[in-house]
Amino acid sequence: MTARLTFEEPVSEPMEWDGALECLLTDLVAALGERKAYGLTLRLDTTAGRRQKRTFQCQATNSRRTLLAAAQRLMLSLLEDGAKVSTIRIVLSGLLIPRPTQGSLFEAGREALNVELVETLRSIEARYPGMVRRATVNLPEAYLPEERFTWESLSERDLKEQSKVAPQRKRSKR
Known part of the structure; x- marks a missing residue:
């Protein structure tokens, strides 16, 4: 510069x-x-x-x-x-350049993002059932990457839990 x-x-x-x-x-x-x-x-x-x-x-x-x-x-x-x-x-x-840090998509203080994200995940899950997945860490110290975590389908129960974190947005009447 x-x-x-x-x-x-x-x-x-x-x-x-x-x-x-x-x-x-x-x-x-x-x-x-x-x-x-x-x-x-x-x-x-x-x-x-x-x-x-x-x-x-x-x-x-x-x-x-x-x-x-x-x-x-x-x-x-x-x-x-x-x-x-x-x-x-x-x-x-x-x-x-500062190193980027990864935060949680569902952390508190991001209510607007959480509402949109949950709505988006619901629509994707409805259109492609079982395709929205999340990684669950099993053995963080495992030598092989495939043993460190497993992929689990994101269920409706998980989406309901996330919607508790992110209150539903009120829709305006037009």
Whole structure:
């Protein structure tokens, strides 16, 4: 992910470029969303030529504050000689996508989903009897996958139990 800012006139003082770093990182962190970055690269177009420096975090982060501190350290080390900056580019790399977690389809707090799911399962079971199945774990430590679980047909009794978890939705009159 990259963000870039070009100044109207080259700048050299921290108070002149610090706000630009904050603005660029705010945009990048918003674009990151749930992802996190391990690396930050700062590329500068200066009066003395192009300069680049990179840093890697020990732990991936999407914290604007942490990334800003890293960018400020890089900026100060790149501009030790007092060169003036005309363009700043920040590149976030080593993006980490959070691992998905599987939740229960029938857990509390998902009443609307539960009602729709139970209705859908009922209609599938009515159309294709015995084809809706669920896996029941028998031996979680079994060596062969086929011994770990068995497939059982989802019965009307199971659907009734699930409908207790998910109260029936009231249908509006049209």
